Amino acid sequence: MSILVNKPGLLSSVQDGGRHGLQHLGVVPCGAMDGIALAFANALVGNTAGEAALEVTVLGPELLFEEGALVALCGAAFDARLNGAMLPLDRPVLLSKGDRLHVVRAVLGSRAYLAVAGGIATAPVLGSRSTYVPARFGGLEGRALRMGDRLPVAKDAARLAATRYARLQSKKVFDGAIRSVAWSVPALTRPEREPIVVHAMKGRHHDLFDAASQRLFFEATWRVSPDSNRVGFRLSGPLLKRERAAELNSEPACLGSVQVPTGGQPIALMADHQTTGGYPKIAEIAAADVPRLAQLPPGGSVHFARCTLEQAGELRRVLRHRMDTALRALNWTFR
Amino acid sequence: MGDAAVYAEFGDVIDLEANRALQALAAALRARQMPWVRDIVPALCGIALHFDPFHPQLPEAILESCEALLVEGFQSAGKHEDSGRRVEVPVCYAPELGLDLAELARQLALSQEEIARRHAKSEHRVLMVGFSPGQPYIGGLDPKLSVPRRATPRTRMPEGAIAIANLQTAVYPHETPGGWSIIGRTPLRVFDPTLKPPSLFAPGDRVRFVPISLSEFERLT
Numbered sequence: 001m002s003i004l005v006n007k008p009g010l011l012s013s014v015q016d017g018g019r020h021g022l023q024h025l026g027v028v029p030c031g032a033m034d035g036i037a038l039a040f041a042n043a044l045v046g047n048t049a050g051e052a053a054l055e056v057t058v059l060g061p062e063l064l065f066e067e068g069a070l071v072a073l074c075g076a077a078f079d080a081r082l083n084g085a086m087l088p089l090d091r092p093v094l095l096s097k098g099d100r101l102h103v104v105r106a107v108l109g110s111r112a113y114l115a116v117a118g119g120i121a122t123a124p125v126l127g128s129r130s131t132y133v134p135a136r137f138g139g140l141e142g143r144a145l146r147m148g149d150r151l152p153v154a155k156d157a158a159r160l161a162a163t164r165y166a167r168l169q170s171k172k173v174f175d176g177a178i179r180s181v182a183w184s185v186p187a188l189t190r191p192e193r194e195p196i197v198v199h200a201m202k203g204r205h206h207d208l209f210d211a212a213s214q215r216l217f218f219e220a221t222w223r224v225s226p227d228s229n230r231v232g233f234r235l236s237g238p239l240l241k242r243e244r245a246a247e248l249n250s251e252p253a254c255l256g257s258v259q260v261p262t263g264g265q266p267i268a269l270m271a272d273h274q275t276t277g278g279y280p281k282i283a284e285i286a287a288a289d290v291p292r293l294a295q296l297p298p299g300g301s302v303h304f305a306r307c308t309l310e311q312a313g314e315l316r317r318v319l320r321h322r323m324d325t326a327l328r329a330l331n332w333t334f335r
Numbered sequence: 336m337g338d339a340a341v342y343a344e345f346g347d348v349i350d351l352e353a354n355r356a357l358q359a360l361a362a363a364l365r366a367r368q369m370p371w372v373r374d375i376v377p378a379l380c381g382i383a384l385h386f387d388p389f390h391p392q393l394p395e396a397i398l399e400s401c402e403a404l405l406v407e408g409f410q411s412a413g414k415h416e417d418s419g420r421r422v423e424v425p426v427c428y429a430p431e432l433g434l435d436l437a438e439l440a441r442q443l444a445l446s447q448e449e450i451a452r453r454h455a456k457s458e459h460r461v462l463m464v465g466f467s468p469g470q471p472y473i474g475g476l477d478p479k480l481s482v483p484r485r486a487t488p489r490t491r492m493p494e495g496a497i498a499i500a501n502l503q504t505a506v507y508p509h510e511t512p513g514g515w516s517i518i519g520r521t522p523l524r525v526f527d528p529t530l531k532p533p534s535l536f537a538p539g540d541r542v543r544f545v546p547i548s549l550s551e552f553e554r555l556t
Binding site: 020021022023024025026027028029125126132134135137138201203204247249250251252253254255256257274275276277281284285286287288309312313316320 | 533537
């Protein structure tokens, strides 16, 4: 069973919970840029949190379903059409054989996850289905979708769709064209108001920067530059300067590290980040806030609020609690 | 490094012996199989632990827990055993592939042949694998060959490029940008995700570069 790609969209790729455990061999973790939206999309169709889904970016794909499927679209608010009718977001929707799903464009945020009951069934590579375009592996032939692709989904996707949809209680059909429910999960990562506030801790090399740069990083409003991608978000704003520009040894880098190359324009490392790097790190973004930064479109603005390691932990606990609360209700519904 | 990783650095001078101790520490930590630890990355002068920030068993006092883990790791690691692996890397040092040899020869006041001879003569060791999948940072370069990074990085390093900077050698597994000076090229596939292990190099490996001719290079690719 597969999904036919009539139009690929701007950048649509298979992503899951990430390729972990191989960074010592330089293998980049990849995975969904917004892991919260991926977890919600999967939960809505009865999958585990890290199952492979389709990550769509700003301009989405046009898809033809060759079999029935239970799907959910979460993350950025997208204008999406099912056979021309508005597709409701953040909830399970039952599709029939021959249905056309057009994920038109993002209205708020930039990335959304289309989960399918049973999951997307491209071959796992090194334990993950995530696409890593720079080294051309994972997902569909290690690349973004193209016109005419057939995206494989689980063999029993149509059967799973029927049984899981039947098990959904409080079922309410909106109208003849859409089979879905009247409730939805909350969207936790959309940039409702800009500049968004993202928490960050002082980085390992924070104190190597001059006093003005240390202050400016947490005071300026930064814009996501158009040449940003899944590897990193380039942030335009004031240029950050070090007291002395000595070369540093390359050392491990991680998701949310904010590096400052010689030019002075910071780069926030995102899902496809290199595993090591030699640029100084002025800050580290709190893990709970990385998915919200990932939702900023090019030109979107962000303000970094300084926080401590303990505060970052508290942000994670609050987020985990909000997610668990939403997901608990779902598990009950699926029984 | 933020709230999803810890990096412990044990100095800022690259030392082969200290790096060996880090490889032993990484092995000891890996043997512990902590469920919340995703990645253990031995680096040039330190070690990083990456964790799942939402794992239910993640300790609340993460810094203290990691510190204790490292101390226990050092105690159980004890002797700095070699990974035991020796990797022979055939390299064609012909000027057609060693794109920066002519410039290096001028800079170092050595002939191109002498640069190749010295590079192939010394024993090297993988200090870290990182940046992109399978890319080794290899220590043990003859100090006579030490040059800083190029002022302007190349936008495209060829796949298999053997390049040097400071006291290290790198092998480029994929066509990526890079600022190191290219002295040759290997026909070996450095990274193949379908193989086990996927990477030709692992931290701690001993490496020898074996000169091959241009015709051998072409036969092997």
